[in-house]
Amino acid sequence: MASLPVLNQPPRRSGALLDNLARRMRLHAEGVLAPLGLRPRHLVALTVLRDRDGSTQQALATTLMMDRATVVGLLNDLEADGLVERQRSPEDRRRHIVRLTDHGARLLAKAEFSLAEVEDAVLCALDTDQRAQLYDLLALAASGPEHGPDHGGCGAAAAAQDDAPDASC
Amino acid sequence: MASLPVLNQPPRRSGALLDNLARRMRLHAEGVLAPLGLRPRHLVALTVLRDRDGSTQQALATTLMMDRATVVGLLNDLEADGLVERQRSPEDRRRHIVRLTDHGARLLAKAEFSLAEVEDAVLCALDTDQRAQLYDLLALAASGPEHGPDHGGCGAAAAAQDDAPDASC
DNA sequence: TCATTGGTTTGTGTAGCACCAACGATTTAT
DNA sequence: ATAAATCGTTGGTGCTACACAAACCAATGA
Numbered sequence: 001m002a003s004l005p006v007l008n009q010p011p012r013r014s015g016a017l018l019d020n021l022a023r024r025m026r027l028h029a030e031g032v033l034a035p036l037g038l039r040p041r042h043l044v045a046l047t048v049l050r051d052r053d054g055s056t057q058q059a060l061a062t063t064l065m066m067d068r069a070t071v072v073g074l075l076n077d078l079e080a081d082g083l084v085e086r087q088r089s090p091e092d093r094r095r096h097i098v099r100l101t102d103h104g105a106r107l108l109a110k111a112e113f114s115l116a117e118v119e120d121a122v123l124c125a126l127d128t129d130q131r132a133q134l135y136d137l138l139a140l141a142a143s144g145p146e147h148g149p150d151h152g153g154c155g156a157a158a159a160a161q162d163d164a165p166d167a168s169c
Numbered sequence: 170m171a172s173l174p175v176l177n178q179p180p181r182r183s184g185a186l187l188d189n190l191a192r193r194m195r196l197h198a199e200g201v202l203a204p205l206g207l208r209p210r211h212l213v214a215l216t217v218l219r220d221r222d223g224s225t226q227q228a229l230a231t232t233l234m235m236d237r238a239t240v241v242g243l244l245n246d247l248e249a250d251g252l253v254e255r256q257r258s259p260e261d262r263r264r265h266i267v268r269l270t271d272h273g274a275r276l277l278a279k280a281e282f283s284l285a286e287v288e289d290a291v292l293c294a295l296d297t298d299q300r301a302q303l304y305d306l307l308a309l310a311a312s313g314p315e316h317g318p319d320h321g322g323c324g325a326a327a328a329a330q331d332d333a334p335d336a337s338c
Numbered sequence: 339t340c341a342t343t344g345g346t347t348t349g350t351g352t353a354g355c356a357c358c359a360a361c362g363a364t365t366t367a368t
Numbered sequence: 369a370t371a372a373a374t375c376g377t378t379g380g381t382g383c384t385a386c387a388c389a390a391a392c393c394a395a396t397g398a
Binding site for chain 1: 179180181182183184185186187188189190191192193194195196198209212213215216217232233234278281282284285287288291292293294295299300302303304306307308309310311312313
């Protein structure tokens with residue numbers, strides 16, 4: 001086995017690239033977000049909240065991969081600015097349902113609008129189509145399962161015919 | 170103008186998604202990298218160095234968007250582990266040329282191999298083709314121009330027919 | 339009744355930076 | 369030749385964004 005001359009080049013992981021690009025984006029974005037009273041982590045929270053509106057704080061903590069206590073502080077920031085609302089869940093009155101307010105949605109749109117220049121600076125090696133492709137892939141990946149600390153997320157072995165850390169090497 | 174009914178939906182920026190996904194990757198990766206004596210930022214540095222081998226520390230600082238003093242410390246770590254070498258540039262003896270050692274290249278490959286499970290956990294919503302696409306896009310974007318603090322990087326207005334922060338709104 | 343869970347508060351600690359200032363070695367401009 | 373600028377280095381200070389732990393209240397479920 002493993003004899004097909006399919007270019008058995010060593011695996012390239014996207015993790016480091018992701019990290020590096022995210023850093024560039026974040027640093028460039030800080031200057032643009034500051035006048036709006038936002039910092040990068042607020043933007044991330046708002047963005048997550050737009051897609052998963054009405055999440056519990058616990059669910060939010062899971063998708064953000066943050067400690068619940070940290071999420072409390074983050075939401076305090078956002079709620080103080082009226083970007084987000086906490087409502088008691090009717091089903092389980094211990095829970096808080098977090099909702100994006102109109103003001104929050106509008107500010108998010110505004111922020112994304114002004115982030116055009118940032119994306120332009122960082123992703124300038126990509127044309128419009130490629131940027132759209134990238135966004136779609138990221139959105140798909142991010143929409144994935146909850147990443148609890150325990151389970152790997154999906155039903156194991158999603159798309160791993162490539163190389164898995166087993167023997168054979 | 171701006172009258173074509175081309176789905177004038179508000180712009181979606183990939184910055185926040187990038188940030189969030191990078192975070193998930195990094196947190197998952199820490200546990201895998203630790204036994205190899207690496208931390209996420211070391212992996213980023215090694216990865217950058219594989220593509221831009223023989224860079225000056227200054228160039229490295231630019232692509233990593235880090236302070237030169239910080240880069241010194243980072244390289245000290247890597248050089249102490251024999252993953253990287255500093256050589257005086259013959260042309261300008263002030264400069265240091267940074268090279269990946271064989272040991273460094275081998276450890277990087279090893280790390281990437283073990284990172285399969287991490288990528289599998291985080292990108293499990295993507296199939297193999299999509300993961301490859303994502304990697305290519307990221308690599309292309311990262312291979313882009315030097316992101317000095319001043320200029321936007323590329324020759325302005327690369328692929329920005331979409332929406333630019335001008336009037337008209 | 340008692341154990342559990344969701345959110346909150348208040349610590350304490352840490353990693354990963356930035357920024358500043360000063361220095362030696364070297365190159366470049368005057 | 370002298371002065372100015374550049375590259376890397378060191379050491380210091382300080383900040384941000386977290387994690388983690390402990391204790392608490394309210395509410396749910398056993």
